[in-house]
Amino acid sequence: MFTHCLVCHTPFPPNEELEYFSVSTRVAYDAERGRLWAICRSCKRWSLAPIEERWEALEELEKAVKDRAKLLSQTDNVALLRVGELDVVRVGRANLTEEAWWRYGRELTQRAAKHKKLAFIGTAAAGAAIMGGWAPGGISWLGAWLLWDNAPEQVTEAARWLRFGGSAWRGNRSCSRCGHVFRTIAYRDRGQVILSPGTGAGDALSVTQRCPLCGDLGDGGLHLRGKEGEYVSRRLLAYHHHRGASEQRVRSATRLIEEAGSPEDLTRIVIKEGRRLGDLQRTGAIALEIAANDTVEQRLLELELAQVEAHWREEEELASIIDGELTPLPLMESIRRKVAGIR
Numbered sequence: 014m015f016t017h018c019l020v021c022h023t024p025f026p027p028n029e030e031l032e033y034f035s036v037s038t039r040v041a042y043d044a045e046r047g048r049l050w051a052i053c054r055s056c057k058r059w060s061l062a063p064i065e066e067r068w069e070a071l072e073e074l075e076k077a078v079k080d081r082a083k084l085l086s087q088t089d090n091v092a093l094l095r096v097g098e099l100d101v102v103r104v105g106r107a108n109l110t111e112e113a114w115w116r117y118g119r120e121l122t123q124r125a126a127k128h129k130k131l132a133f134i135g136t137a138a139a140g141a142a143i144m145g146g147w148a149p150g151g152i153s154w155l156g157a158w159l160l161w162d163n164a165p166e167q168v169t170e171a172a173r174w175l176r177f178g179g180s181a182w183r184g185n186r187s188c189s190r191c192g193h194v195f196r197t198i199a200y201r202d203r204g205q206v207i208l209s210p211g212t213g214a215g216d217a218l219s220v221t222q223r224c225p226l227c228g229d230l231g232d233g234g235l236h237l238r239g240k241e242g243e244y245v246s247r248r249l250l251a252y253h254h255h256r257g258a259s260e261q262r263v264r265s266a267t268r269l270i271e272e273a274g275s276p277e278d279l280t281r282i283v284i285k286e287g288r289r290l291g292d293l294q295r296t297g298a299i300a301l302e303i304a305a306n307d308t309v310e311q312r313l314l315e316l317e318l319a320q321v322e323a324h325w326r327e328e329e330e331l332a333s334i335i336d337g338e339l340t341p342l343p344l345m346e347s348i349r350r351k352v353a354g355i356r
């Protein structure tokens with residue numbers, strides 16, 4: 014089996030999901046026509062697997078997809094799936110229900126893992142500082158205790174600052190009631206920020222801040238809607254959940270979205286006409302972050318899917334020529350029948 018892209022010779026990173034086709038972490042297949050490709054991350058072209066090595070791999074892939082794949086997105090011709098660490102393009106419509114919000118849930122659990130790592134580095138760094146201070150006798154017990162206790166928090170706070178900066182929004186808006194000028198929404202004030210459902214079609218969330226001068230939040234106050242509201246609310250929620258969430262929490266949150274019916278319905282249920290971020294229950298808030306980001310990811314995926322479909326058309330044309338010329342037809346037919354489940 015090849016280990017490099019047949020077009021640009023970039024080595025494929027091997028996957029640990031498949032026994033019979035471990036060459037690449039991005040693969041494409043067509044069970045019906047008996048095709049199997051490794052996709053290059055560098056040039057995006059597809060390398061067709063030698064025909065005699067497709068048999069087991071195709072069966073294994075189809076089984077992995079049926080048993081444990083998560084559907085990212087699909088068109089009538091191709092489906093984009095994930096099996097563990099493996100990206101899979103399956104030609105034909107996958108008979109799976111789309112778990113749209115699952116995609117962003119992964120980002121939250123990864124954030125939690127990273128936070129744990131940072132907290133651990135913080136503890137290790139504090140340990141080193143304590144040991145270092147200990148030698149010349151320059152650190153008190155109290156100092157050591159304070160350092161030990163607070164260092165992980167400081168490390169993760171620093172990481173949060175590096176990632177988000179100090180404010181979720183900067184601009185220049187006036188309160189239409191009293192003329193007070195809004196210039197920033199600081200993250201530390203996020204608990205008071207009101208999140209409400211988007212106003213236009215396709216708008217995720219709006220952001221409202223009460224006017225600190227006249228107290229109004231109807232006509233007056235600060236209102237961020239449309240793309241701006243979506244962007245700022247996603248920043249606020251991500252900052253709020255900087256530590257991420259456990260897989261169990263993400264599961265509960267996605268269950269809420271499932272029961273609500275759609276990300277939009279979930280948003281309406283959790284924040285109704287509008288609620289302060291600080292008043293939200295944790296699971297509801299996590300579900301809200303997942304729902305808010307899913308709309309955006311969906312848009313990006315649709316772009317990617319259009320590209321994948323264009324590649325598939327080219328590669329399939331090539332594959333049909335290669336297979337047709339080099340492969341005895343009966344073998345091809347038997348692969349096709351076996352994998353497609355035709356007896």
Ligand SMILES: [Zn+2]
Pocket residue numbers: 018019020021022023053054055056057058
């Ligand atoms: Zn390549």
Ligand SMILES: [Zn+2]
Pocket residue numbers: 188189190191192193224225226227228229233234
């Ligand atoms: Zn005002």
